[in-house]
Amino acid sequence: MAIREELAKYFNRLHKILAREKGLKGRLGNIRHLLTGNALTSLLGLVGFALTARALGPSEYGVLALCFTYTSAIERLVNFQSWQPLIKFGAQSTSTDTLASLFKFGLLLDVSAAATGCVIAVVLVWAFGPSLGISAEMSGLVMLFCAILPFRISGMPLAVLRLFGNFRSIAYGQVASSIFRAGLCAIGFAFGGTLQEFVLIWMAAQIFGSLSVVFLSFAELRRQGMLASMLKASVRGITAHFPGLWKFAISTNLSLTLRSSANQLDTLLVGYLADPTAAGLYHIAKRIGRMTLQIGDHVQAVLYPDLARAWASSAYEAFHRAVTQMRVLLFGFGLLLVGAVYLAIDPVLRVAVGPDFEAAGPLVVVQSIAAAMTLYGTVTRSALLAMGREHRVLSSVLVATIAFHGTALALIPRVGPMGANLAHIVMAAIWLWMMAVAYRQK
Numbered sequence: 113m114a115i116r117e118e119l120a121k122y123f124n125r126l127h128k129i130l131a132r133e134k135g136l137k138g139r140l141g142n143i144r145h146l147l148t149g150n151a152l153t154s155l156l157g158l159v160g161f162a163l164t165a166r167a168l169g170p171s172e173y174g175v176l177a178l179c180f181t182y183t184s185a186i187e188r189l190v191n192f193q194s195w196q197p198l199i200k201f202g203a204q205s206t207s208t209d210t211l212a213s214l215f216k217f218g219l220l221l222d223v224s225a226a227a228t229g230c231v232i233a234v235v236l237v238w239a240f241g242p243s244l245g246i247s248a249e250m251s252g253l254v255m256l257f258c259a260i261l262p263f264r265i266s267g268m269p270l271a272v273l274r275l276f277g278n279f280r281s282i283a284y285g286q287v288a289s290s291i292f293r294a295g296l297c298a299i300g301f302a303f304g305g306t307l308q309e310f311v312l313i314w315m316a317a318q319i320f321g322s323l324s325v326v327f328l329s330f331a332e333l334r335r336q337g338m339l340a341s342m343l344k345a346s347v348r349g350i351t352a353h354f355p356g357l358w359k360f361a362i363s364t365n366l367s368l369t370l371r372s373s374a375n376q377l378d379t380l381l382v383g384y385l386a387d388p389t390a391a392g393l394y395h396i397a398k399r400i401g402r403m404t405l406q407i408g409d410h411v412q413a414v415l416y417p418d419l420a421r422a423w424a425s426s427a428y429e430a431f432h433r434a435v436t437q438m439r440v441l442l443f444g445f446g447l448l449l450v451g452a453v454y455l456a457i458d459p460v461l462r463v464a465v466g467p468d469f470e471a472a473g474p475l476v477v478v479q480s481i482a483a484a485m486t487l488y489g490t491v492t493r494s495a496l497l498a499m500g501r502e503h504r505v506l507s508s509v510l511v512a513t514i515a516f517h518g519t520a521l522a523l524i525p526r527v528g529p530m531g532a533n534l535a536h537i538v539m540a541a542i543w544l545w546m547m548a549v550a551y552r553q554k
Contacts, residue, residue, distance in 0.1 A: 148283060149282070149283025149284050149286050149287050152287045152290065153286045153287055153289075153290045156287070156290035156291060156293070156294045157290055157293075157294075159294045159297070159298075160290070160293045160294045160296075160297040160317075163294075163297040163298055163300070163301040164176065164297055164300070164301075164310055164314075166301065167300060167301045167304070167305055167310065168307060168310060172307045174383065174390075174391045175250055175253065175307060176307065176310060176311060176314070177379060177391055178250070178254070178379065178380065178383055178391060179253055179254050179257040179311060179314075180257060180314060180318075181377075181379040181380055182233070182237075182254055182257075182380060183233060183254075183257050183258055183260060183261060185372060185373075185377050185380065186229050186232060186233040186236075186258075186261065187226075187229050187261060187264050188368060188369065188371075188372030188375075189229075189369050189372055189373070190225050190228050190229040190232060190369075191222075191225050191226075191229065191264070191267070191365075191368075192221050192222070192225050192267060192361055192365045193267055193364060193365060193368050194217075194218040194221045194222055194267030194268055194271065194361065195218070195266075195267045195268070195270040195271035195274065196360075196361075196364045196416075196497060197218075197357055197360045197361040197364065198214060198215065198218045198267070198268060198271035198275070199271050199274060199275055199416060199417050199420055200360060200420050200497065200498065201214060201354040201357055201360075202214055202215075202271065202275050203275070203417060203420040203421045203424055204354075204420075204424050205353075205354075208338065208341065209341065209345070210353045210354075211338070212338050212341040212342040212345040213345040213346060213347055213350055213353070214350065214353075214354065215268055215271070215272060215333070215338070215342045215345075216342050216343070216345040216346075216347050217347045217350050217357075218267055218268035218271060219265070219268040219342075220347065221267065221268075221361075222265040222266070222267045222268050223265060226261055226262050226263070226264050226265055227262055229261045229264070230258055230259070230261035230262050233255075233258040233261060234255050234258050237251050237254050237255050237258070238251070238255065241254070253307070253308065253311050256311060256315070257311060257314075257315060259315065260315050260318045260319055260322075263318075263319045263322040263323060264318075264322050265322060265326055266322065266325055266326075268329065269325045269326050269328065269329030269330075270282070270325065270329075270413070272329040272332050272333055273325075273328060273329055273332055274413050274414075274416070274417055275417055276332055276336060277417075278328075278332050279413070279414065281328045281331075281332065282325075282328075282413070285324050285325060285328050286321070288324060289317065289320055289321035289324055292317060292320050292321075293313075293314070293317035293320075293321070296313040296316060296317055297310075297313060299313075300313050356500075360500075360502055363502040363503055363505075363506050364497065364502050364505070364506075366506055367502070367505050367506040367509040367510075370506075370509045370510055370513040371509050371513065373513055373517070374513050374516040374517070374520075374535070374536070374539055378394070378398070378520065378532045378535075378536070379391050379394055379398065381520055381521075381524060381532060382394045382524060382528075382529045382532055385521075385524040385525050390528055390529050391529075394472075394475060394529035394532060397472040397475030397476045397479050397529070397533070398475075398479055405483050405486060405487060408442070408486065408487040408490035409490070411438060411442065411490060411491065412490045412491075412493070412494045415434065415438055415491065415494050416494040416497065416498065418434060419431060419434060419435070419494055419495055419498035420497075420498045422434065422498070423498045423499055423500075431495075431498070435491055435492070435495045435551075438491045439488065439491050439492075442487050442488050442490070442491060443488055445484075445487070446483075446484030446485070446487050446488055447484070449480055449483070449484050449487075450477075450480050450481055450484050453476055453477055453480040454477050454480075457473045457476045457477060458473050461473055461476075474530065475529055475530060475533055478530065478533040478534065478537070479533050479536065481537060482533065482536035482537045482539075482540050485537065485540035485541065485544060486536075486540050486543075488544065489540065489543055489544045489547060492544075492547045492548060492551050493505055493547060495551055496547060496550055496551060501550055504546075504547070504550035505547065505550075507546065508542070508543050508546035508547050508550065509543065511542055511546060512538075512539045512540070512542040512543040512546070513539065515535075515538050515539055515542050516535045516536065516538060516539035517535075519531070519534060519535035519538045519539075520532050520535035523535065
């Protein structure tokens with residue numbers, strides 16, 4: 113009875129806090145939609161990966177993992193992630209015409225980056241594949257998978273949906289894409305699909321997911337009465353309307369490119385320094401251990417537009433209060449994440465992907481620690497970008513990434529894929545410390 117009364121008092125206090133903090137309540141509502149979509153997407157994603165892993169086995173699954181890891185790495189290396197400058201400067205815009213021009217600028221940037229990425233990806237495999245020990249068959253599969261890159265246009269669509277607060281479309285659009293992917297994987301599993309057929313399945317799923325986001329953003333622009341003006345808008349003189357646009361875009365792109373060299377190339381490093389089977393085990397561990405980073409992406413998606421508006425309007429008290437609130441929430445969630453993974457990972461692996469992948473258990477636990485640290489840091493990163501301190505974000509990522517590669521190159525040959533996990537912890541610790549220092553400085 114006493115416990116029930118204490119719980120009632122706790123929830124009453126929580127209700128009062130949410131009623132008083134309308135901004136927090138709204139953010140939590142939007143995050144709830146994204147988390148619901150993320151939970152369903154993650155569950156369906158595990159179904160797709162489990163079916164694929166069971167159908168192919170560790171060795172062939174490792175080849176497929178290298179295919180989509182390679183294309184993801186190239187995409188991150190050349191993609192400008194235009195949603196960040198579009199949201200920051202879009203939050204400052206007071207004119208529909210200039211906002212339409214800004215969206216047009218972002219769309220052209222996305223299309224150019226996607227086309228460039230495809231060309232670079234194919235040329236690198238064609239020119240350097242044999243010298244890296246990549247067989248002709250594997251090179252052919254990788255180059256085929258590169259065909260998804262021209263469709264990877266997400267920066268401007270995400271900026272539109274986030275800036276106008278349409279988080280439901282983001283959440284449930286991802287669910288629809290995951291259902292499509294899981295369905296294709298189920299068909300491939302049922303009919304005994306080969307490696308080549310699963311490559312085509314994952315290509316179709318990736319292309320469908322990319323196009324669905326573009327469609328949803330165009331629907332939102334039409335609802336806002338901006339679609340026609342955006343398509344007709346001119347981007348000439350865009351930097352005069354938004355001073356510092358290129359500097360911000362280049363700086364944030366460089367920081368994301370550096371992070372991607374660790375977060376996307378790690379599987380390739382394990383495959384190169386160890387073998388494809390080790391890469392497959394590591395990729396499974398990474399997919400499970402870092403699933404929660406999508407939560408960090410969602411928190412950033414909701415929080416970043418609010419922080420950009422608050423900083424632009426000099427509402428500093430509300431700005432710092434929002435940062436503190438989200439930090440506390442993510443810190444607690446990170447602790448729960450690590451504990452849950454430690455207790456449940458072995459049976460989950462046995463049921464999900466079979467006994468051949470049980471060796472990935474310790475990798476998942478260590479990966480979850482790095483994921484929890486990175487999750488906590490997403491709030492500080494969003495705050496620094498909103499404050500216009502993108503150069504401090506870049507310097508923190510640069511130092512942390514150098515530390516990652518040094519640690520990974522030293523440890524992977526000695527302890528296998530666990531070395532990459534330990535390198536992620538080193539990277540996260542340095543990144544967190546440097547950003548915390550930058551945030552506290554006046």
